[in-house]
Amino acid sequence: MEGTALTVVNSDIVDELEADINSQNSFDCSVSVRNTTRTYNRWSPLEEGITLAWNDVSVSTKIKSNGKFIHKRIINGVSGAVKPGTLVALMGASGAGKSTLMSALAYRQSGTTEIEGDILINGRPIGSYLKYLSGYMHQEDLFVPTLTILEHMTVMANLKLDRRISKADKEKKIRSILKDLGLLDCLNTIIGGIGQSKALSGGEKKRLAFATELLTDPPILFCDEPTTGLDSYSAHTIVTIMNQMACCGNTILCTIHQPTSDIFAMFTQLILMAEGMIIYMGSTAGALDFFQTQGYTCPSSYNPADFLIKAIATTPGSEESSKQTIRRICHHFAISDYAKEVDVVVQYEFHMGRAPRKFELRKDFKEVFWWSKLYWLIYRWTLEAWRNPSIQTVRVLQRVGVAVIIGLCYLGTNAYTQSGIQSVEGIIFIFVSENTFNPMYAVLSEFPEDTAIFLREYRSGLYNSFTYYLSRILSLLPGFIIEPILFAVIAYWLSGLRPSVDAFFYTVLITILTANVASACGIMFSNVWNSVPTAMAYLVPFDYILMVTSGLFIKLSTLPSVVNWTKYLSWLMYAMESLSIIQWRDVSNITCENEKLDLPCIRNGTEVLEKYDFSEDHFVRDIWAMIVLLICFHTIGYIFLWWKTKSR
């Protein structure tokens, strides 16, 4: 009796909870409801929803074994179909190939992956156009951590949505999605990174990733483990929304681990995978019947999802017999009515797909202009930089501190004396080195840190590699203009360099150029190796070449011929020479305090320049050489970034 009463109470609580979730999270599909009746005489996935069909698909990847590249097959000749209005659970043990199959179906495979077989969207082979039709929620959440939820969604809306949608409509859409996902209360919360105290919880991040994919209202949505790491309430919320989206005529494919019974029951279709093969595909209810025919009966008290995974799991110690069992069930499935049902849909899609048809892909969609994407990316990276006090404040304070110290050390320098020559060249070297090594090392982590976000967004078709590269360097540019100016303003006037506005102006210009060439060099190194420690390992020996060829430590004309050419790569040399020219040009009155001691004296600026193997005639050459180096470093850096998009 007590047990029955308890069950009644529990089921009441469950009903109440579900009603609560449904009332809070009712997905509004009035804007995007799709008629799921296929006409086959036109190609209109936006109106008719998406039927995804694949036939004999195999996926392999290149791996290195014993120093040689070999092909590793992950997916073995699978076929299947998913119709509009279906919420599909893609399940299987870890390593079964779920994510690999899903990324192949979504046309988001990595550069090292090879796909054989045919995959069709409403009868048309998949291609890059799929980025306009699909959303892809990845297993790992990747965000720019310093942005708030609202900022993240605003940037994404401005990158993804039709350019004709007004700002107000975008805001309305963002708020409506965030409301559906219960994120409206933390609109202005910083997303946060690992180990940050003021950050979104794991569940909130998952919901934010889901919200990002809902922005474009895609007719097909791929979700890789959207509920992993979530509490059962949050997991229920997400799957409820997916279910409602499916009811609106969308196609949703979702890999999922250990769903609770009620979550599992919300899926309309199940694809079970093991060892890169499809072991069952059909209705969720039919799975238990099929497995019963194979000798696996699910106890009534058991979670069906757990039961199915357990039935096809590889038992440690008896891997071979587990594999044989999987192959046996696979074989039985292939000749079952369930497989025939799927096969009919696949064949129909492939047959109809061969017929000529009119394509109507997004004729009414206007993509955001590239310069608008550039603007929003610069906005995002600039926010990231300014929100990171450890980088900005410390860097500015460090610059000011060094400038004041240097200025005070050289305070009252009388340049036009024999000892003053050394002081002036010393100050110039500090100007150049401070504006070389600081920016060069500061940028080393900029690109490697964001590679994962970049590659993901690039593959989603949000922007191209050039727009990303340009946005990155333009967002860094203000720092590399303001910091050298700050340094020069303090250090120049304190240290008693040539007191002329012209000389100061040119010094500031060359200092800015130096900082930008140095940062370009750092960016190039970090893109070539894409790892801060490796880039640093190569950069340190390069620093020595730069230092030696600056002209201060060795007479440049005495460099051995084997290394003589390195000076032409050294912007330290160009910067030292041009800044020295600014200080010594037209100087004719250097005091010779050593005269009484009968020591040699330098009498004018030309002699000073000759002492360091510099020439007044080289001023314009030096500036151009630095501009050429700047362009070359950025070009090489960009080529390596572009290469990454092809090779990963």
Ligand SMILES: Nc1ncnc2c1ncn2[C@@H]1O[C@H](COP(=O)(O)OP(=O)(O)OP(=O)(O)O)[C@@H](O)[C@H]1O
């Ligand atoms: N790029 C790759 N190089 C080498 N092996 C890979 C690569 N990608 C996937 N694999 C291997 O392919 C198999 C399937 O991987 P996949 O990520 O698709 O599994 P999964 O079913 O999604 O697992 P999980 O549920 O743990 O995410 C795994 O054994 C994995 O190690």
